[in-house]
Amino acid sequence: VMLGTLKGEVIALDSSTGEERWRARVTSEVLAPPANNGDVVVVQTQDDRLIGLDAATGDRRWIYESTPAVLTLRGTGAPIVTNRLAVAGLSTGKVVAVDISNGVPVWESRVAIPQGRSELERVVDIDGGLLLSGGTLYVSTYQGRVAGLDLESGRVLWQRDASSYVGVAQGFGNVYVSEASGTVESVDERSSSALWSNDAMARRQLTAPEVYSSYVAVGDFEGYLHLLSQVDGRFVGRERVDSSGLRARPLVVGDTIYV
Secondary structure: OEEEOOOOEEEEEOOOOOOEEEEEEOOOOOOOOOEEOOOEEEEEOOOOOEEEEEOOOOOEEEEEOOOOOOOOOOOOOOOEEOOOEEEEEOOOOEEEEEEOOOOOEEEEEEOOOOOOOOOOOOOOOOOOOOEEEOOEEEEEOOOEEEEEEEOOOOOEEEEEEEOOOOOEEEEOOEEEEEOOOOOEEEEEOOOOOEEEEEOOOOOOOOOOOEEEOOEEEEEOOOOEEEEEEOOOOOEEEEEEOOOOOOOOOOEEEOOEEEO
């Protein structure tokens, strides 16, 4: 079990006992879960660096450096790793893929272009993490776009305007986006057209969506878990879990949703 800390540490625990296996220090805060493929652990830090650690010992194998935007949201998305690539979204609105064995860049693709006069208007962080389905990488940016990218080349397959800092889900050939405004939208991943939109949860600081059976599950800041139909976006269920609010993406395992 891999986790990161605000002190810039990465900790590996034994999944059966909870015993600490190793602890490694990185360059900055770790605000998103590390990712690993069994050989290399990839960590994205708050200062937009990607760091590859040995999964068995925690020793550093490589580091990929990039310059963060002048003004960013607090947070980063979790990287995605395959046997060959480590892919991450940066605060500049770019997605980068590096060779997982040595950290050398393989491709870089710009998803969002900063627009506006002030630095606040020009924030285009990719904070919600990436979603990989088949050979397509789905990504959303704040004040930018939601897009589908080809994993091998980084080529943009489709894109549409959107603003999200929590990420997307995918199912039934559609991509589901929790927008910063509180709207949940379904986008056809082939035509990039909107299929439905539910704006009844405006300003409720929604979590990232998650697909469960034929539903889309999303939590809010008052602790409600909402179930929406994947077909038309209407509400089909709601449960208040905890008044402290739901902050992380719901997790679906089998027939159970964890929040």
